[in-house]
Amino acid sequence: MVVTRFAPSPTGYLHIGGLRTALLSYLWARRNGGKFLLRIEDTDKSRNSEEAALAIVEAFKWVGLEHDDAIVYQSARDGVYAKYILQLLDEGKAYKCYMSKDELTELRETQMANKERTRYDGRYRDFDGTPPEGIDPVIRIKAPKTGEIVIDDGIKGRVSFQAEDILDDFIIARGDGSPTYNFVVAIDDALMGVTEVIRGDDHLSNTPKQMVVYRALGFDLPKFYHVPMIHNADGKKLSKRDGATDVMAYKEMGYLPEALLNFLVRLGWSNGDQEIFSLDEMLTLFDPSSINKSASIYNIDKLDWLNAHYIKNSTNTALATLLHESYGVNVHGHDQKEILLDALKERAKNMKELAELIPGIIEAPTEYDEKAVKKAFKDDAIAVLEAFVTKLESAELLHLPTDYHHQMEALVSEMEIGFGKIGMPLRVALLGSMGGPGMDSVMAIIGKDETIARIKKAVETLS
RNA sequence: GGCCCCAUCAUCUAAUGGUUAGGAUUCAUGGUUUUCAUCCAUGCCAUAGGAGUUCAAAUCUCCUUGGGGUCACCA
Numbered sequence A: 001m002v003v004t005r006f007a008p009s010p011t012g013y014l015h016i017g018g019l020r021t022a023l024l025s026y027l028w029a030r031r032n033g034g035k036f037l038l039r040i041e042d043t044d045k046s047r048n049s050e051e052a053a054l055a056i057v058e059a060f061k062w063v064g065l066e067h068d069d070a071i072v073y074q075s076a077r078d079g080v081y082a083k084y085i086l087q088l089l090d091e092g093k094a095y096k097c098y099m100s101k102d103e104l105t106e107l108r109e110t111q112m113a114n115k116e117r118t119r120y121d122g123r124y125r126d127f128d129g130t131p132p133e134g135i136d137p138v139i140r141i142k143a144p145k146t147g148e149i150v151i152d153d154g155i156k157g158r159v160s161f162q163a164e165d166i167l168d169d170f171i172i173a174r175g176d177g178s179p180t181y182n183f184v185v186a187i188d189d190a191l192m193g194v195t196e197v198i199r200g201d202d203h204l205s206n207t208p209k210q211m212v213v214y215r216a217l218g219f220d221l222p223k224f225y226h227v228p229m230i231h232n233a234d235g236k237k238l239s240k241r242d243g244a245t246d247v248m249a250y251k252e253m254g255y256l257p258e259a260l261l262n263f264l265v266r267l268g269w270s271n272g273d274q275e276i277f278s279l280d281e282m283l284t285l286f287d288p289s290s291i292n293k294s295a296s297i298y299n300i301d302k303l304d305w306l307n308a309h310y311i312k313n314s315t316n317t318a319l320a321t322l323l324h325e326s327y328g329v330n331v332h333g334h335d336q337k338e339i340l341l342d343a344l345k346e347r348a349k350n351m352k353e354l355a356e357l358i359p360g361i362i363e364a365p366t367e368y369d370e371k372a373v374k375k376a377f378k379d380d381a382i383a384v385l386e387a388f389v390t391k392l393e394s395a396e397l398l399h400l401p402t403d404y405h406h407q408m409e410a411l412v413s414e415m416e417i418g419f420g421k422i423g424m425p426l427r428v429a430l431l432g433s434m435g436g437p438g439m440d441s442v443m444a445i446i447g448k449d450e451t452i453a454r455i456k457k458a459v460e461t462l463s
Numbered sequence B: 001g002g003c004c005c006c007a008u009c010a011u012c013u014a015a016u017g018g019u020u021a022g023g024a025u026u027c028a029u030g031g032u033u034u035u036c037a038u039c040c041a042u043g044c045c046a047u048a049g050g051a052g053u054u055c056a057a058a059u060c061u062c063c064u065u066g067g068g069g070u071c072a073c074c075a
Helices: A016-031 A049-063 A078-090 A101-113 A181-191 A201-217 A247-252 A257-265 A279-285 A300-312 A316-327 A334-344 A351-357 A370-376 A381-394 A401-415 A419-431 A439-462
Strands: A003-006 A035-040 A068-073 A094-097 A138-141 A148-153 A157-162 A171-173 A196-200 A223-227
Touching: A003 A016, A003 A196, A016 A035, A016 A049, A016 A196, A016 A223, A016 A247, A016 A257, A016 A279, A035 A049, A049 A068, A049 A247, A049 A257, A078 A094, A078 A138, A078 A171, A078 A181, A078 A201, A138 A201, A148 A201, A148 A223, A171 A181, A181 A201, A196 A201, A201 A223, A247 A257, A257 A279, A257 A300, A316 A334, A316 A351, A334 A439, A370 A419, A381 A401, A381 A419, A381 A439, A401 A419, A401 A439, A419 A439
Parallel strands: A003 A035, A035 A068, A196 A223
Antiparallel strands: A094 A138, A138 A171, A148 A157
């Protein structure tokens, strides 16, 4: 069975880059009928892990990703780690190191001064004398001193390191006994049965260390997929400074989760010329081994385009629900919902914008844009509007946009004028400015009485 | 700096030794529209550089250059 996992460190919210690796892990697990697990890496006890986990679950819920089984908290697994530390100590695969932090710093400085690689010198590796007083020893694992370490990465291919270049006997437990990251990651992945580790390629250089732990403990290695980073416009790793990195901020900005997921899955991965992917399509098509090797730059333009696309293709019912729940905007009645949203959903880049467009239609204008008035109200505009009011008053069964359209057509043919002669002044009268949806739709949305009232008010104010 | 990774339009990417190097976004222009947006059409724009291998290189090899990541008793 394929088991993947997402293992964020608790920073308080779900990062957009994290969502991408989570999505990819999720897709691959689901496609193979496997499991997608969630683990919170909170070995640093000073941070509030409960809150962070909640924030991540909330974001998962918003985008529709579901993890299997209970969330695993590393902070609750001290006993597990302690057991393995003891085991390694017993087997002579790890040892206590009594070097003080000052000594360590000193060693590093000397090495730096000599332009050597900074590394632990292994002075306690085979120590059997009397340990110095007053030092809480750290536990170090015996790492190979020489030899080649090869990662058979599902994305990068064969990546090879020399032990002498990168390894030393690294710390697996601190002076206070708490275990360190590279140690617990390996243990948890192995114990949780993770078969494929899909994560950012900033972890590539951690992998050899984790492999040392796997080997020492006799665990089977998972398949690694190191996904290239997402960069900002400057080509650097995306960071908080780059603005919207919190997934939930995208909800606030009015993005649809399907747009965000579609955008993220296309970063570094493609299926021919296809741009639009439903979650179902991703589920049948995605394969981590076809992810690109190079980093991609985060460019919001394409997200905007996708978001507009998904809004246009949403049902009015779905939009109305969202508008109500997230923006407190209510559209009343079946007709208004259908006609109004049909007219507006083609014009909004995001849900926030859509929400803001609505009052501009259903509320009467309180003022008239000066430029628009100047452009629209010349010659006999007033007379045309008055004639139109008369026409509407005598008309029956005005309901759909086409009904109003017929009225406009009739008027322009009777008066022998162009469409613009009625369209432009009418637009100013009903909306207060140029721009916006077709007048036939607007009239159908606000209805006959309101239409007449708005025209009369405009005629009165502007003549 | 050591180690590792990467390199096709501005951006996301396609082309797994043979294509006029394709698509999408952005941008520009035109059309549609009473207006704006949408939509449609058209256009602009790329194989980082240099050696090799080959009948043939974006694609394979090497070098250079450039970019990124990582080097903790953080995760």
